[in-house]
Amino acid sequence: MDLGYVSVQLFNGLVNGAFYALLSLGLAIIFGVLRVVNFAHGAVYMLGAFAAYLLLQQFGIGFWPALVLAPIGVALLGIVVERLLLRRLYGLDPLYNFLLTFGLTLFLQDAMRLRFGIQGQPYPTPDELAASVALGPVSYPVYRLFVIAFSLLVCVVTWYVIERTRLGMVVRAATERAELTRALGIDVDRWVTAVFAIGVALAALAGVLAAPMRNVAPLMGSELIILTFAVVVIGGLGSIVGAVTAGFLIGVLASLGAVFNPAFENVIVFALMAVVLLLRPAGLFGSREAA
């Protein structure tokens, strides 16, 4: 086995892992505070990519502003959804949330399909990142290196916000013991909307990052979301560190597996999930309660 080839494959794994990490990070935050498994997360990722496409197509706004504007736009939509719909279901069985977000997924996918067709829309790589650099034996796209660096940065910032700010403190407290936090006089509900908005903004951000390298199509999130759920389960439902670590870990393992046989890429994720569920039902970093 060629070592240079394997090391390049490591970078490919980190790129895939970056997407898993961003998506499962959002899922983890939302689940932690709202106890909602946001099934619409894949559709939100797709909306992020389409938002970038529309900004470019309709207003000539390029990749860099879109990296900020698209997540904000999608977060606003998230706020509306939380206020109008999700909020009404908090007292009920979690199954209702699941049905609602699943329904939202179908609605969003079909709405985009009606407008843009199924096959997808083009999105160029930003000029500044279009080059490629020598990485061992192959030339590697700068854009991919940017995706790794940028998503790591986002994960670190998110970690900082959660560990070092008041919002983060509430999130951590509510994740661990929601009732106790309330009992201590903290208005958890006030922060719920903000947390949901941040969670979906992260997914939308992943969507914008994906636009130059993946097909921007209505169903682009529907397949990725399945893998993301597997990542969240492996990392531990509701665990923020677990989501990010498992995201990158799975990306790398799947890509290295593909060196031996391309089909391993899909198999490894679910094999690992089965093993983790057997040995540590709460996930690698999960608390027993969240399981």
Added chain:
Amino acid sequence: MKRVLALAMIAAVVTAACGAAAPTGGASPSAAQVKLTDGKLVIGVINDQSLVYADLSGKNAVEAVKMAVEDFKAKYGENALGGPVEVITADHQNKPDVASSKAQEFYERNNADIILDVPTSSAALAIAKVANDEKKLYINITAATTDLTGASCNKYTFHYAYDTYMLAAGTGKWVTENVGKQWYIIYPNYAFGQDMEKSFRGAVTKFGGTVIQSDGSPFPNTSGDFSQLLVKAGQLKPQILGVMQAGGDLVNVVKQYNQFKLGDQGIKLAVGLLFDTDITAIGQDQMAGIVYTTPWLWSMDDQAKQFADKFLKRTGIRPTFAHAGNYSAAWQYMEAIRRAGTDDADAVVKQLEGYKFNDFFIRNGNIRAEDHWVMHDALLAQVKPASEAKEKFDYSKVLGTIPAETASRPLADAGCKK
């Protein structure tokens, strides 16, 4: 009494109106007397209406068939087929089991006389089996597998527009002779991709090239990532990267191929199957220069454009070859019924076998009796830069024609035993 009179008058008026609309020209008197076995003709269209192939055929393929029926009646009169014509449709979601049960339902419960379209090779093969069991007609347009006229061929199945052999005979030959001889082939690992790999390997070898290696990618590819195969391509350094993926997978491969700048390293791209809808998704300039094989292009000549204009007016888009192929196949089927004087499947098969024809879609057509492959010319086309496009869907220009004989798999290789 008054009522009876009124009814009689209405009846008279209706009959007169119908009479006036009846055969206007072109219809031979013998063909006017079609007797339908169950009083009406039912045409079923089964395809993908919600997933990856929904744009390239889908609902608009159903529209194309309806257009054909309307135009047929306009030409030969309302009673051209001796009864009403109904077009029914179903979504097979690209699943062979769904396709199979829908086909059964169509033939048995809806009395469908024929099934058209059916993209996705695995689903297409499933329906071929049902057609044979039910002894009803099936003309496949949008699937690519050569097995429809090979290992899985049967008396009632016809393959109309294209197959992997045609694509390889066009693209594989041209690229090997003009661009490079060393190929690395990547393909989606299911019926379609495996058949593409086999056909391209055959064509490349036949015309003096070599396939250094070929690799299957998981299908469906959930991560949307093809970097592993592209990095491998960078290492193998073939002259040609032959990409057999279709639809969304193809878009992902080409986007990532461009990012890895493999073209700058002298690894040129060859695409096995390309629809206009793929070019929309990737971007015309990203694809400019790519040479590919297609049975038909809407901009190829005036006859094709005429249809494309009508189609644009009705659907808002220019037709893909799948749309045009569905219209053409429905039309030729109805013509065969008129020649046979009945919609009885065996009689129609007899009329179709060995039939030679030309229309806006099929050029130098010949329905091979032995395996039911519809021989016809194919086109070698090249995607042009957006700056040369005259309108929104003007993506490609014709480089040359591949004669029907060259574009068709030799009978000896088909291995069809009906």
